[in-house]
Amino acid sequence: MTASAPGQVRQEAGPEGVALLLTGDWTLLHYTALSRSVGKLTLDNATPVRLDLQGVGEMDSAGATLLVRLLGTERTQALPESVPGLTPERRELLLTVCNALLHPVLDTRQNRYVFGDVTARIGRASLIIGRDLVTLLDFMGRTLLTFLRVLPRPRRWRLTPLVSHIEQIGFNAVPIVALLTFLVGAVVALLGATVLVDLGLTIYTVDLVTYSFMREFGVLLTAIMLAGRTASAFTAQIGSMKANEELDALRVQGLDPIELLVLPRILALMVSLPLLTFIAVLSGVAGGGLVSHLSLDISVSRYLEIVNAVPLQHFWVGLSKAPLFAFIIGLIGCLEGFKSGASAESVGLHTTSSVVQSIFIVILLDAVAALYFMEAGW
């Protein structure tokens, strides 16, 4: 087999119209080079063309398609017998391709390619996730920049909204956070009692509750609560402002929505979440204490003694995650609000999306942080 040479086309202006000299192999193998070579030429429909295929080695449907596209379907159908190098086979190929181009068959079997379909979906979803991530990072950057710009100008600090948001996000959430973590604390204690009683290690139930709440459950449960309670509220508030064109109204008045709406919300969340985490830890440990007292006969003083023996470092490990979670939750809540459209339906959709996203990211970050702290030996 001889080495195949990439096909080429050369255009020569002759006395009666244009001469096209084709050489080389017109096959799929050389498609890129061919299409580049063909792409340089333009033929208008009126010019008579003299075709020469003598130099052509092989030609397959890919090459034929390019040639037909170059010539145009009408001219292909009317190719005279006398074209040098146009064998009956080639002529048949060109006409078939020409027909296919004129009457494209819609592929109705597309849905049968299950594997391809799944891959396409994965690809599309990945692109969307990638784009969302870029948007989130962009928004994070804008928020930080705005924060840095406002920081040295105390006159522009918006203290009233900040305090008002802290009240709504933090203070009003105290009962629900305390109750929930109290119950989870009790459940963890019961679980510990059930498992550890067989080993005769019931006393370690106290450690189980204390460690888990200080390091993980306190901050995680609070963050999830706030993701549900606050991220959704942020999205709904900002989304409805957008639907009502209030955001545009702010901007034409020369005001920055990020400075006015986003910063107070995120800062309030970053203040509230650590405080609530502290309450959550206390409440969880209290719930564990109650169960220990009632079903394990561990006295309150003994319980507190053991709790007291737990190094404080575990509490700080848990608490250190709180501001980060707060930042992410607030960011996602606000961003989804800005992304929502003009309709009430869209605000609803984005509210759901903001809750799902923020809970997902909180748990993901917590897992990463747990690994990190474990490896670091803290």
Place this chain on the structure above:
Amino acid sequence: MEHPLLELKQIECRHRGVIAVENLNLHVNQGDLVCLLGPSGCGKTTVLRAIAGFQPVNAGEIRLRDQRISYPGYTLSPEKRRIGMVFQDYALFPHMDVCGNITFGLRHLGKAECKRIANEMLEIVGLNGMGDRYIHELSGGQQQRVALARALAPRPELILLDEPFSNLDIEMRERLSNEVRGILKQQGITGILVTHDQHEAFAMGDQIGVMSEGHILQRDTAYNLYHSPANRFVADFIGQGVFVRGTLLSPDTVKTPLGTISGDRAYEWEPGSEVELLLRPDDIVYDPDGPLQASVQQRAFKGAEILYTLKLEDETEVLSLFPSHHDFAVGDNVTVDLALDHMVVFPL
């Protein structure tokens, strides 16, 4: 030569690849009130949002005070344009009182100055003493006045009004549009109004640009749009009227079923070509001795006038506006005459 305050040069805007506005030019001089009028979806709001800076342009440029504020790849942010804007749904801040709304963008000026400006603005829009009301305590018309006061407060040179009166009832709409026109004229503020309601446009605009499918088809005074529309779309969209087929006899004479009509302007098409003649309701008047016989097909009472749909003897239907005391029932025969001041003819 004096430069216009605002200049749109061949701008093109797209929404997700679909062209919303194409090759659009607009000049607005200091102190003008220009109105963009068109059916919904014609791109008029897109133009307004491009001027405000919410919508980037894909081609062309926008100049404000001879400074380029939008061109492909660059959009000066709305915060920095110093343009006032009034929105269709008012877009007031519900948790603030009227004063708070008006001066929200001016808080850097200090409390006393804000209070002074708020009072001044309230006086201008006729809401004296309402400064400490909350938005939900106000009627729609009052809310729109507050929105106007808020847009005027920073003393912009240019103010954009996006269908500002379409949520109000008709009476309020007319009254407020006249008032707003008065306020803008008195303050010497340039205004661009976008609306789909021609009465609003007639009441507000010095000049009206009729838009369709992303183009301005004709920019003219209300009188000229009504009496000498540049094309069929404008003729159809502005006011009422019917088209009657006819044949052009000479450049200024048309033969129609209603008779041979000579007009005040000449058309360049070949004599003998088929044309359509625009007949406004005010072109056909009641005349007991008139040459044309017609029967009443429909009547619509409008107060001082009644709009009749008349069928002429040769089955041509026309609209006619009679003073209200010429009261006919459906089916009655009337005699009418043509009183055509402006002959408007389009080729068929």
